[in-house]
Amino acid sequence: MITSVKNQQIKTWAKLKQRKYRKEQGLFIVEGEHLVEEALKSDWELETIVIEANFEPHFDLSNQTVEYVSDHVFSYLAQTKSPQGILAIVRIKSVTDYEKKRLLLLDSVQDPGNLGTMIRTADAAGFDAIILGEGTVDLYNDKVIRASQGSIFHIPIIQASLEVAIDELKELGLAICASTLERAVPVQTIEWPEQVALIVGNEGSGVNQTLIEKSDLLVHIPIYGKAESLNVSIAAGIMMYQMQMN
Numbered sequence: 001m002i003t004s005v006k007n008q009q010i011k012t013w014a015k016l017k018q019r020k021y022r023k024e025q026g027l028f029i030v031e032g033e034h035l036v037e038e039a040l041k042s043d044w045e046l047e048t049i050v051i052e053a054n055f056e057p058h059f060d061l062s063n064q065t066v067e068y069v070s071d072h073v074f075s076y077l078a079q080t081k082s083p084q085g086i087l088a089i090v091r092i093k094s095v096t097d098y099e100k101k102r103l104l105l106l107d108s109v110q111d112p113g114n115l116g117t118m119i120r121t122a123d124a125a126g127f128d129a130i131i132l133g134e135g136t137v138d139l140y141n142d143k144v145i146r147a148s149q150g151s152i153f154h155i156p157i158i159q160a161s162l163e164v165a166i167d168e169l170k171e172l173g174l175a176i177c178a179s180t181l182e183r184a185v186p187v188q189t190i191e192w193p194e195q196v197a198l199i200v201g202n203e204g205s206g207v208n209q210t211l212i213e214k215s216d217l218l219v220h221i222p223i224y225g226k227a228e229s230l231n232v233s234i235a236a237g238i239m240m241y242q243m244q245m246n
Contacts, residue, residue, distance in 0.1 A: 038150025055085030116147020
């Protein structure tokens with residue numbers, strides 16, 4: 001059992017709380033029993049499972065590399081205020097092949113809770129993949145992972161230039177749809193194509209104008225009350241389910 005935060009392995013893992021070290025090492029931390037179990041159910045590679053002294057997970061870890069640590073050390077590694085006693089060091093997976101029928105494209109979404117919620121909703125709505133454009137919050141931010149509730153492990157997520165991705169998707173026959181207020185039609189009035197990519201934009205400024213000009217369809221969600229707008233993750237959820245109802 002590791003009992004010191006000065007242990008070299010512990011110091012290396014603690015650095016994974018920072019984006020630059022996650023990118024450098026190709027690893028990230030997943031914390032909590034539910035998220036670790038979701039990772040185990042997936043085809044992602046778990047390098048090590050770290051367990052706090054006296055914690056007993058309810059699932060089998062016989063085929064995993066397990067490291068036990070003291071309460072003090074676990075608290076040092078954990079990123080939540082009330083840690084559950086288990087976390088995993090997971091290797092970042094590169095996605096190269098995925099279905100291209102229903103896609104969600106995210107342009108500069110900066111709130112980790114919003115990104116995680118949209119990943120979870122896209123997974124629930126049966127979307128094939130998500131493409132994260134430049135300026136979007138780090139996919140492996142702990143708040144993103146928690147908000148995704150494990151869906152990060154179940155839907156392909158690609159990080160790419162949206163301008164380049166849109167051109168490639170158009171060549172494959174996908175219609176490009178942008179969520180915007182200007183020149184847009186109500187989302188419930190559209191007969192959705194079989195292959196379509198939905199672009200959702202930044203919380204404050206929306207979808208970049210360059211991407212709007214590249215789009216084939218412009219849609220919005222009608223506001224019937226006095227609210228000025230909808231939260232971006234709520235809006236994305238409404239549109240994704242509307243698209244799947246065709």
